[in-house]
Amino acid sequence: MKYPQVWDLDTFFKGGSQSSDFQHFVKETEELVDKLFASTSAKMTLAQLVNELVNVQKVMQRLRHGAAFVSCLKAQNVKDEHAVQWQGKLNELQAKLQNIWVELEATFVRMEDGEWQELLNHPQLSDITFSLNERRQAAAEKLAPEQEKLAAQLAVDGYHAWGEVYNQAVGRMEIPFEEGGETKRLSPGQLSNRLSSKDRKVRKRASKAYAEAWKKETPLFASTLNHLAGFRLNLYRARGWNDVLKEPLLINRMKRKTLDAMWSVINENKPKFYEFMDRKAKLLGVDKLAMHDIHAPLPSGGNEKIAYDDACELIIRHFRKVSPKLARFTEGALRDGWVEAEDRPGKRPGGFCTSFPLAKQSRIFMTYNGTMSNVATLAHELGHAYHGYCLKDKAPLAQRYAMNVAETASTFAETIVADALVQEAKTETLKLSLLENKVNRAIAFFMNIHARFLFETRFYEARKQKRLSVKELCDLMEEAQREAYGNQLSSYSPTLWAHKLHFHITGVPFYNFPYTFGYLFSIGIYQLALEKGASFEDDYIALLQDTASMTVEELALKHVGADLTKRDFWQSAMDLIIKDVDLFLEMTS
């Protein structure tokens, strides 16, 4: 079987970024937004409100559909200026929709409980009662709508503007780096590729050049970071919120107890990973790993390649063992041009999956050149597409899952394939490097992300009292890293707060713990799939279908009978990863 490596976007709109179909679609969407805006008022009857909520979801779908098309266009050709213009237009419509929501939420808050219940009982809204309740509750805890609107307006040239400084500074950075006898000027992205070089000397030089370049920018970023945190804390204070984790936990629909249970299981199990790090240091011929050694490949690392068609067959075959429905879906997606995998110039790096809700389809973007990590990426993105497929018939608001469960299906799919690759590896070296990859991934979630979480919570606490200096930020970061890595490294990265994008993202606060949650939650689900065998498939699908309709605690309890606020579920997920560590230790003893 030959699988196409170029995706089909014409199904949605013919003619790429100059498509007249698309132009027409955006114009129609704009008219709908304006109409909706005009019909939103404080004096709507219950019937009008129901109608409004149905229509607002239709517009949401159209905007998602359009945004998916534009992001595909931008990814397949980074120089597509028309696509960039479309992006601007859609952002504008998105902002208008946001204002409509503020009005609607204010109406929700004003309604009496009895009236509210009557609204929720309406059959046209039965799919989205969770989401509506959530919005009403959140709005009630915020400032009055006029004040929230003003804060959002001021944020454009305040809060978000501070976040943008990061992108500008990174965009103009050129870091001198010696290579092949000449001094090249590399972008931070190019240089960070050298950080995972096989040659330790190159890694060391690269990490030194990287740290020096960022050090120059630390005064600037100390300013922006202090302002970002100051803005957020002031807004929280005005709303009467004391806990900096309140908003991120709300957004991720989870309890503090769950977060604490997860971190405590991770902390208790860290010593096992120290053994792994010790062994890896020996294999690399050093006493202790430095920060730049953690994700370095093993010296014996394999360079095995696998052709695209073979990778597709392999993924389908292994998916089938765990979930025949997932395998059937994957076959169709690969065959019908849902994947853009061709290795050609002009594409942006990285991979993603985006859904086109009006067509009930998804598209996957990546660049495939035959490595094992490409195979893992393809499986991962297919998992995302399957999640979208399971949700495709739900109401739009019941399709909007939070970041912490966004990675459930993708990690699940990736784990199926990663496990199979280890089991089927033809040589010991390949097996070892695949295992090492798996454990490395866990270490990134358990230590790297943990350090970022510790830093950010402590930084926000300290920022309540005063602005922090460059030195104070560096000290706080190194302390967090030492704690998260159990003092096992020979060097740390104290300026990480400056160079990690995630600290400067303003769209979502605390862009860290949801990653770790998503990963370990998914491994826990995978562990249950292994235990239960064929009977698990339908539970799994039902779980995915509910990801945007309840809290994570309710989700786990309803579909897999697990209490996320207790340690058992997390420990059983952890046990599965520790098996990999043990196998690695045994193979290298």
Ligand SMILES: [Zn+2]
């Ligand atoms: Zn993902």
